[in-house]
Amino acid sequence: MTTQKTIVHITINGDETDLLCEPRQSLLEVVRDVLGLTGSKEGCGDGNCGACTMLVDGRIVDSCLVLAVEVNGSTITTVEGLATPAGLHPLQQVFLEEAALQCGICTPGFLIAAKALLDQEPHPSEHRVRHWLAGNLCRCTGYDKIIRAVLKAADVMAPSQAHHH
Amino acid sequence: MHAFEYVVPKTVREAVKSLEEKGDQARPIAGGTDIIVQMRVGRRRPIRVVDVKQIPDLNELSIGPRAGLRLGAAVPCYRVYQNQAVAEAYPGLIDAASMIGSIQIQGRASVGGNLCNAAPSGDCIPALIVLNATAVIAGPNGTRELPVEEFCIGPGRNALQPGELLVSLRLPLPRRKSGAHYLRFIPRNEMDIAVVGVGASVTLDGRGEHFTTARVSLASVAPTPLLVTGVEELVAGQPLTEEVFERVAELARRQARPISDMRGTIEQRRHLVGVLTKRALRTAIQRAREA
Numbered sequence: 303m304t305t306q307k308t309i310v311h312i313t314i315n316g317d318e319t320d321l322l323c324e325p326r327q328s329l330l331e332v333v334r335d336v337l338g339l340t341g342s343k344e345g346c347g348d349g350n351c352g353a354c355t356m357l358v359d360g361r362i363v364d365s366c367l368v369l370a371v372e373v374n375g376s377t378i379t380t381v382e383g384l385a386t387p388a389g390l391h392p393l394q395q396v397f398l399e400e401a402a403l404q405c406g407i408c409t410p411g412f413l414i415a416a417k418a419l420l421d422q423e424p425h426p427s428e429h430r431v432r433h434w435l436a437g438n439l440c441r442c443t444g445y446d447k448i449i450r451a452v453l454k455a456a457d458v459m460a461p462s463q464a465h466h467h
Numbered sequence: 468m469h470a471f472e473y474v475v476p477k478t479v480r481e482a483v484k485s486l487e488e489k490g491d492q493a494r495p496i497a498g499g500t501d502i503i504v505q506m507r508v509g510r511r512r513p514i515r516v517v518d519v520k521q522i523p524d525l526n527e528l529s530i531g532p533r534a535g536l537r538l539g540a541a542v543p544c545y546r547v548y549q550n551q552a553v554a555e556a557y558p559g560l561i562d563a564a565s566m567i568g569s570i571q572i573q574g575r576a577s578v579g580g581n582l583c584n585a586a587p588s589g590d591c592i593p594a595l596i597v598l599n600a601t602a603v604i605a606g607p608n609g610t611r612e613l614p615v616e617e618f619c620i621g622p623g624r625n626a627l628q629p630g631e632l633l634v635s636l637r638l639p640l641p642r643r644k645s646g647a648h649y650l651r652f653i654p655r656n657e658m659d660i661a662v663v664g665v666g667a668s669v670t671l672d673g674r675g676e677h678f679t680t681a682r683v684s685l686a687s688v689a690p691t692p693l694l695v696t697g698v699e700e701l702v703a704g705q706p707l708t709e710e711v712f713e714r715v716a717e718l719a720r721r722q723a724r725p726i727s728d729m730r731g732t733i734e735q736r737r738h739l740v741g742v743l744t745k746r747a748l749r750t751a752i753q754r755a756r757e758a
Contacts (some may be wrong), residue, residue: 308473325473325516328503348504349572350658361545361574367503368575369496371473372518415570436657437569 310374314339315383323370330354330365333380341381341410345439352438355411356380362418364437381410384417393417393455402451404442412438416452424460428453468506472515479524479605479634482517487607487630489515495632497525497541498575500568501584524634525579530556536638540579545570547578557638558754559647559668563594566651569658579633585619585691586660592619592692593666593684594649600638606631616684619691644679645670646754648747651686652739661687662731663739665719667747671707675756678702683715683744688723688736695719712748716741 307322314337323332333339333356342365345351349364356365357379384391393413396402403409412435419426419434426434431452432445440448476482486493494513496502497520505511519525525541530552538547544564547553554561564578567590581591582602592615600615607630615636618626627633641647647668653659664686670679681702683695697718705711725736 324470326468326470326506328468347507349500349568352569352571355571358574362571363574364500364569364571367500367572369473369499369503369516372496372499372520418570433657434570437571 308371310370312373312376312378314378315380321370325369325371327370328366329356329358329363329368329370329373329378332370333365333378339380339382343407343410345407345411350437350439351408352411352415352435353408355414355438357414357418360418362415379414379417381413384413391417392458393420393452396451396455396458397448400447400451400454402443402447408438408440408442412440412448416455420452420456420459425456426453468503469509469512471506471513473518474515475518475521477521479522479632482519482522482632483605483607483630485515485517486632489513490629493517493629495519495583497577497580498543498572500572500576501580501586519632527635528553530640532640534637535640536636538578538636538638540583540633540635541577542579543575543577544573548573556641557598557647559598559649559666559751560591560594560638562649563590563666566590566649579636582615582618582636583625583627583633585621585623585625587622587690587692588661588664588687589619589692590649590651590661590664590686593664593686594647595636595638596684596692596694597647597649597666597668597682598638598641599668599682600636602633603635603637604631605634610634612637616692616694622690641758642670644673644675644755644758646751646756646758648750648754650743650747650750652743660730663687663725663736663743664692665740665743665747667744667751669702669748669751669755671752671755676706678705678707678711681715681748681751683719683747685719685723685740685744687730688725688740690724693722695722707752709745712745713741715748716744719744 310321343353345353349367354365493515525539527539547564578591595615602613649666651661651664666684669681685693723740
């Protein structure tokens with residue numbers, strides 16, 4: 303029987319670690335409760351809100367809908383992996399400047415989802431940003447400030463090109 | 468969530484054995500975006516969860532000149548719509564695969580899983596039905612094939628017997644002058660469950676002026692996604708006119724058996740079936756002409 307705990311090896315925010323996981327534990331649960339990385343939030347627990355969004359092997363997932371045992375060998379990035387000793391990630395900086403958050407519960411998910419988009423598409427259109435972020439809910443901002451912040455971050459991160467609005 | 472055993476077979480044979488040992492107490496997991504939610508709320512309580520993502524057959528995504536599309540049951544939606552060849556040959560499937568959930572969900576959820584989950588509203592299912600998809604099923608007694616329109620047998624219930632596993636979906640190559648489209652009505656732009664979904668596929672004559680054949684399939688208006696019967700006979704040889712589209716829409720409206728619930732009423736759904744059937748036909752025809 304493997305209802306017993308099994309060892310899951312992951313690289314999270316650049317650090318390799320072994321985790322002892324029960325099959326029923328979600329990736330979100332393990333990252334928050336075992337590793338103590340509580341930036342990622344549980345909003346709905348069913349894949350609607352995106353507050354638990356993490357990057358797993360370069361793709362965004364709702365980590366509440368991933369079993370920790372499924373990601374053995376994977377590379378994971380959470381919001382804790384965005385800032386460097388040199389300072390905040392441009393997305394984080396612009397979210398502050400543009401007041402793209404109020405209560406902040408959705409913010410870690412938005413930041414990770416937006417980073418995934420800008421890493422693959424440096425200059426997305428507003429429509430593209432809105433579509434990409436449709437899986438992240440925010441009850442405070444009404445979204446406009448978040449969208450504006452992501453578009454501004456795109457300019458900051460790759461200033462050479464114009465937007466394709 | 469309840470405790471369960473987690474196994475990761477490497478072959479179809481191992482998976483079938485693993486499923487068979489626990490009968491209806493075992494459940495496969497691919498993307499997990501339905502099964503994990505169901506386990507979390509206690510709606511399903513399998514004692515064994517069989518992760519099928521490491522089986523090569525379930526990860527296949529290829530188009531062959533004879534075989535058509537082979538779509539492994541665990542292939543996530545993003546791989547389907549990011550595949551240029553698949554996107555060009557099966558835009559009707561892409562409509563559905565790029566519509567399910569969010570980018571996050573599409574990174575995990577598979578077309579095969581959407582079918583196995585057997586929701587009346589499963590967006591991929593009408594698309595598969597109108598594209599003449601066949602489900603390839605492995606089980607303790609070997610492999611069998613089933614037309615997708617026979618795969619769902621009730622809300623959340625599919626035709627798989629204990630020990631059986633959906634391995635892949637096979638879609639024949641699109642014929643000349645053919646096209647397909649899936650669309651749905653939802654009150655939001657994204658991230659919602661179809662109030663009504665309609666898939667249509669058409670094949671036109673050489674000049675692109677008359678129907679050769681067509682298929683229409685409906686979601687969210689019956690206990691399972693439906694193939695509308697009689698469409699083929701109705702449209703064969705007919706011109707591509709609004710009058711003919713309306714007759715197909717009327718057929719679809721008559722066969723829809725919607726219920727009223729929080730997402731819509733019987734009357735609204737029946738009306739939507741007609742509207743969306745005509746829209747699906749028009750886009751499918753446009754695609755057929757451009758194909």
